Structures are given as structure tokens and as C-alpha cells.
């Protein structure tokens with residue numbers, strides 16, 4: 001590996017694992033979401049679960065959505081045991097009719113949604129050369145990672161517009177900025193959501209609605225467990241990633257990323273070939289384990 005590739009690879013590792021995580025003060029999070037309704041998708045595990053717990057502790061009414069009903073019920077018990085208010089809405093969000101019914105159920109239960117966190121997603125890691133007979137990889141990632149969050153935005157935005165206030169957090173990945181190899185289907189779906197979010201954010205800012213694109217780094221959850229090459233890689237805990245999202249509930253930024261991620265974005269514009277080198281360096285580094 002050339003020195004340039006090594007540097008690029010090291011820079012990428014730092015970006016993925018070394019950000020300083022802003023932890024919101026309990027009091028400021030309580031001021032931001034206390035008494036408000038927060039809908040968290042993908043709440044049964046990983047980052048969504050950790051965030052739901054944090055929102056419950058901050059006094060929000062938390063609406064939990066994911067497929068695994070038992071995991072949601074267990075989480076709801078935990079939130080209630082800590083004095084929180086919670087409702088459980090099992091749903092396969094890939095099914096847009098089921099999603100509509102769930103959105104209606106949440107709105108009927110709570111009247112409106114103040115904060116929507118589009119967190120549920122699936123990741124697929126596969127070379128394009130192994131994907132020619134697997135077009136469903138693209139369809140499945142687009143369905144859950146792009147169409148479902150957009151549809152949920154459409155369901156909760158009318159209430160937010162009426163209230164003249166609301167916040168939507170769309171969970172993306174630093175990969176959207178760094179474009180590592182072998183994740184084309186996943187990154188394509190996340191990049192589509194990113195573009196949609198940024199356009200809607202600009203459109204609705206005057207209406208009192210904020211939309212945050214959250215570019216998360218590597219996080220140790222079920223999502224990365226099947227990828228052996230990530231075993232020793234630096235990664236946040238689910239709680240640290242939830243802290244990032246909780247801080248966004250306080251500050252409501254348009255973009256949320258570790259500082260190095262924003263540098264990466266700038267580098268993508270001024271020196272795109274260096275990022276290509278990063279991608280190739282990663283490919284070589286991980287090639288031996290796959």
C-alpha cells in the first residue's frame with residue numbers, strides 16, 4: 001500500500017471512530033423534548049433503542065416503531081420503569097400500507113408528532129460484480145431506507161405545519177460523504193434520503209420545521225455484526241450515537257456529523273481523487289478478510 005493510500009486509510013479510520021461526541025445536558029434535552037411526542041423508528045435495537053431510552057428519561061412521550069413486538073414491549077417496560085411515557089407500534093416499514101396505518105395509529109394516540117427520527121434501516125455490503133442477479137438488494141434498501149422515511153415525513157408533516165413547529169432527523173451514514181466501496185445499494189438509498197432531506201429542509205425552514213441530515217460514523221450494533229472486517233475497527237457505542245442524535249434535538253442543525261466528517265465532505269468537493277484513493281485503500285485493507 002502506498003504512503004498516500006495509508007494516509008487516506010488512516011484519515012478514514014479517524015473519521016469513523018474518533019469524533020468527539022457532544023453529549024447534551026439532561027436539562028437542555030428536557031427543555032427541548034420534555035412533554036413532546038418523539039417517534040423513533042427502528043427502536044427495538046441499536047441506536048434507536050438507546051435514543052428512545054434517552055428521550056423517555058428526558059420526559060418525552062416516545063412512540064416506538066420496529067418489527068419485533070417483544071423487543072419493543074420490553075423497551076417500553078424499561079422506559080415506564082424509569083417514569084417515562086411510551087407507546088408501542090409494531091410495523092414492517094417496508095410495507096407502505098402498514099406504515100400508513102401505523103402513522104395513523106400514532107397520530108390518533110398522541111394527536112401529533114413533534115420529532116420524527118427516521119432511524120430504521122438495513123445495510124447491505126456486496127460488490128457490484130456479485131450483484132447482477134440481486135437487483136432486490138437495491139429494491140429492498142430503497143424501500144426501507146428511502147421510501148419509508150419519506151412516506152413517514154409525508155404523514156407527520158401536515159401536523160407539524162399546522163403547529164408551525166417540528167423536527168425531523170433522518171439517519172444517514174458518513175459513507176454518504178466518503179463513498180466506501182461495496183456498499184452501493186445501501187449508500188444509494190441513503191444518498192437519496194439525504195438529497196430529499198436537504199431540499200425539504202430548505203423549503204420548510206420558514207414554516208418553523210427543521211430537518212436534520214445525520215451522518216453517523218461506524219457504530220457497534222447488530223447492523224455491522226455480520227461484517228467481520230469491522231471487528232477490530234474503531235466504532236461508537238449505540239449510546240454515543242444516540243447522544244449525537246439527542247444533541248441534534250437540542251440544536252436542530254441541518255447537518256449533523258463528526259467534525260472530521262464535514263472535512264471529508266469538503267475534501268470530496270476540492271479533491272475527489274483523494275477520496276477515490278481512500279476507497280481503494282479500504283478495499284485493499286478489507287479484501288483479505290472477505
Ligand SMILES: NC(=O)c1ccc[n+]([C@@H]2O[C@H](COP(=O)([O-])OP(=O)(O)OC[C@H]3O[C@@H](n4cnc5c(N)ncnc54)[C@H](OP(=O)(O)O)[C@@H]3O)[C@@H](O)[C@H]2O)c1
Nearest residue numbers: 042044045046047066067068093120121173218219221223
Ligand atoms: N451501525 C452503524 O455502523 C451505522 C453507521 C452509520 C449509520 N447508521 C444508521 O443508523 C441507523 C440505526 O442503525 P443501527 O446500527 O442501530 O441498526 P440496527 O442495530 O440493525 O437496528 C436497526 C433497527 O431497524 C429496525 N428495522 C429493520 N428493518 C425494519 C423494517 N422493515 N421495519 C421496521 N423496522 C425495521 C430493526 O428492528 P426490527 O428488526 O425489530 O424491525 C432495528 O430496530 C440506521 O439508519 C443506519 O443506517 C448505522
